[in-house]
Amino acid sequence: MPMGRWEPNARDRLAQAAMTLFQEHGYDRTTVEDIAARAGLTERTFFRYFTDKKEVLFGGSDALHERIVTTIAEAPQGTAPLDAVAAALEAMTPFFKDRRDHVRARQTLLAAHAELRERELIKLASMASAAADTLRKRGVTEPTASLAAEAGIAVFKVAFERWLEDPKAQDLSRHIQLGLDELRAVTASTGTVPPATPPQRPARPAKASRR
């Protein structure tokens, strides 16, 4: 069984080399050439696999993207938009399960580099947009589709962050559920008519005010 002319999995090798070097020497003190060299390739080849130096940290995002779309597309007839989105968020969790440490290391990098956070945000936005598209194909109209999708991503962002920090290490899935509940609570009973009964959590007892 002759091996190919080149070592296989160039893409993965590059991604791994990058992650290692970023952690060892920091993001900006690692040049693309360094990464390529460590993977046994050249800079030019790196840019054939990744459009960007940043992109090397976002390998799994296509798979996530697809998972979201198919999950929403396959939701049972009559599922409410936000429930379809919730199902999609749920369907994302396996990608992170048992990888909390790895994910956390990645987040540390993102926290230190705005350019990387920018990339993360546009990936999330692109997922929201795809989710909205899919909802629209199911007959959901605007602005409902976009709002359900964007709200879902908002929940995911918050849940994800809390999952990473959770000392009790509860499932991401659990945090998503909590986030959704909290979103419903936050949007319920507000607007022009204040609730008769104060919600929960009065840090400072205050008189009800209207707007």
Next chain:
Amino acid sequence: MPMGRWEPNARDRLAQAAMTLFQEHGYDRTTVEDIAARAGLTERTFFRYFTDKKEVLFGGSDALHERIVTTIAEAPQGTAPLDAVAAALEAMTPFFKDRRDHVRARQTLLAAHAELRERELIKLASMASAAADTLRKRGVTEPTASLAAEAGIAVFKVAFERWLEDPKAQDLSRHIQLGLDELRAVTASTGTVPPATPPQRPARPAKASRR
């Protein structure tokens, strides 16, 4: 009254020069040197005012940021989190009023350049984060604060987009109001129980490759 040694408003001149050149020749065929030259300055000086070539398109964002924070901080005691955020969104609208054409031209640029959209997204995220901080100072706990803030930004994104496309040219303010209402509708009455009546017909699950 002798003028200063240099023409005043270097920053504004740079921003204007950039906008003009971007529209005339496109974003990436305009070099920073071009921009600086048109403003009667040098490339080096450009980078003293803007960290980035991209940043030159995001001049007003600090003012917006501040407006959000102060509006939330000054909301009456007892205002529900989402209502405080809604007030902040409302307070942003004057920045755009009567500038729809200019804003639209800017959006055209963003639409064509992912790097610019990334920057826009991180600005919005930073506003959400600031809004959440301010809510927290008012005694709102996590994850309520973050969710209210992120949901608010989600509403703003959708409202903003619809405002730009609205053939009836209704106020941004109006679109925000509609967005908030729709958000409340989307999050209400959902959860585990789907509605009895199915919505409209979905399109056939089609093969679509994104990205």
Next chain:
DNA sequence: AGTAGTGATGTCAGTAGCTGACATCAAGGG
């Protein structure tokens, strides 16, 4: 077998975004 094609990679040269270090020079204060 011989040959032509294909695909992943390498080589090279060039552009432009961005930075650090240092120079300049008018305005204002003492």
Next chain:
DNA sequence: CCCTTGATGTCAGCTACTGACATCACTACT
């Protein structure tokens, strides 16, 4: 009148990224 200061200019350099072209093992077809 000198000294400081702040906005700008000059210069050199790094590196992310791109286009054009070369290479060369492997494949497929004749």
